[in-house]
Amino acid sequence: MKTPKELHIRWMIQPDLRQVVAIERAGFDRPWTEPDFRTCLAERSRIAMVAEGRTGIVGFFLYELQAAQLELLNFAVAPAHRRTGVRRLMADKMVFKAA
Secondary structure, three states: OOOOOOOEEEEOOHHHHHHHHHHHHHHOOOOOOHHHHHHHHOOOOEEEEEEEEOOEEEEEEEEEEOOOOEEEEEEEEOHHHOOOOHHHHHHHHHHHHHO
């Protein structure tokens, strides 16, 4: 399937955490909590981005910048938006950031 044209990737901001935590809970047996996200993002080398569409945030990823590489820390797509190309769009953005 094609990714919806209105979907875009942007930096995660504080108000996004509620939707991000909901996506995390829907996708994992042992999900990160809001304090887990806050602790992770307190490190200057860690970056978080969200995939946002007309209905809100549909996915997110967090990574850490290292000397010559990027380490993926967390990555999830909301269940209702899986198999729509969201994962591919986010992965492509991450590859672009690593280059």
